[in-house]
Amino acid sequence: MERETRQRTAIRSVVEMSDRPLSALEVLAAAQAQVAGLGIATVYRNLKALAESGALKVVSLAGANPRYESSRQGHHHHHFMCNACERVFDIHSCPGSVLDVAPKGFTVERHELTLYGRCKDCPPGHTPD
Amino acid sequence: MERETRQRTAIRSVVEMSDRPLSALEVLAAAQAQVAGLGIATVYRNLKALAESGALKVVSLAGANPRYESSRQGHHHHHFMCNACERVFDIHSCPGSVLDVAPKGFTVERHELTLYGRCKDCPPGHTPD
DNA sequence: ATTGCTGCAAAAAATTTGCACGAAA
DNA sequence: TTTCGTGCAAATTTTTTGCAGCAAT
Numbered sequence: 001m002e003r004e005t006r007q008r009t010a011i012r013s014v015v016e017m018s019d020r021p022l023s024a025l026e027v028l029a030a031a032q033a034q035v036a037g038l039g040i041a042t043v044y045r046n047l048k049a050l051a052e053s054g055a056l057k058v059v060s061l062a063g064a065n066p067r068y069e070s071s072r073q074g075h076h077h078h079h080f081m082c083n084a085c086e087r088v089f090d091i092h093s094c095p096g097s098v099l100d101v102a103p104k105g106f107t108v109e110r111h112e113l114t115l116y117g118r119c120k121d122c123p124p125g126h127t128p129d
Numbered sequence: 130m131e132r133e134t135r136q137r138t139a140i141r142s143v144v145e146m147s148d149r150p151l152s153a154l155e156v157l158a159a160a161q162a163q164v165a166g167l168g169i170a171t172v173y174r175n176l177k178a179l180a181e182s183g184a185l186k187v188v189s190l191a192g193a194n195p196r197y198e199s200s201r202q203g204h205h206h207h208h209f210m211c212n213a214c215e216r217v218f219d220i221h222s223c224p225g226s227v228l229d230v231a232p233k234g235f236t237v238e239r240h241e242l243t244l245y246g247r248c249k250d251c252p253p254g255h256t257p258d
Numbered sequence: 259a260t261t262g263c264t265g266c267a268a269a270a271a272a273t274t275t276g277c278a279c280g281a282a283a
Numbered sequence: 284t285t286t287c288g289t290g291c292a293a294a295t296t297t298t299t300t301g302c303a304g305c306a307a308t
Contacts, residue, residue, distance in 0.1 A: 002282090002283090003281085003282050003283070004282075004283095005281080005282070006281095024272080024273080025272095040272095040273090041273085041274075041275085044272090044273060044274070045274085045275095048273095048274095065271095065272070065273095
């Protein structure tokens with residue numbers, strides 16, 4: 001990752017500017033506003049490279065595609081996914097050590113907590129299939 | 130799901146007999162011991178049908194393919210995935226209500242907690258890429 | 259004998275990779 | 284000018300679906 005291309009700059013800024021973790025397709029859509037013709041492969045390549053460089057973090061979720069967020073969201077936190085609009089939001093609280101209770105003989109290295117429900121923009125109702 | 134076929138019986142029993150949630154491929158491998166020539170499509174079709182009938186439950190995990198477990202594992206619980214052998218185990222404890230803390234305006238319908246680390250059979254060491 | 263179920267192969271969906279060309283440095 | 288990075292298309296991976304034949308009832 002040596003050159004500062006227009007597409008890389010766009011992709012990085014989209015993630016940095018967002019107030020919530022974005023999926024690859026969300027990044028593509030937003031970045032295309034700055035770089036017309038941007039391809040999805042370039043988005044994936046850069047998201048991976050930026051993640052490896054530490055510039056951003058991969059948010060893996062149970063039952064959903066990964067999202068990407070600025071690594072400036074430094075502290076430990078978890079996520080909320082809306083069952084209606086599929087958007088993911090940060091939750092800036094963590095129950096903490098209570099979570100690391102595993103059976104004897106098991107070593108816990110990290111944990112992921114995902115809440116599912118309705119975000120503030122989506123009225124309650126049935127969950128789309 | 131009206132007929133009791135050999136493949137359906139095998140798939141159901143493999144999941145019922147297991148002491149931990151299994152992936153589709155783990156189910157395929159185990160069920161092929163009983164039904165040679167069993168196809169992966171049949172495994173997926175039956176896992177889905179059995180899940181819809183309530184006979185088994187889908188365990189979705191952050192950063193891993195879904196696993197399937199007997200719905201007789203009735204009570205609320207969470208999971209542990211080994212970073213070395215990729216096997217998933219049940220954790221029969223849940224921090225509970227502490228987890229349902231979401232931002233104002235958000236409604237939590239359920240949550241998923243996944244612990245990652247080393248299971249009792251895998252010696253500590255580097256995580257395979 | 260019906261027709262649901264299965265195996266196989268093709269289709270989908272998400273992500274990765276090969277390649278020739280364009281653009282940073 | 285050099286060669287990294289991009290766009291496009293083809294390849295992967297995981298799961299789903301179409302179809303003709305087989306088997307459960």
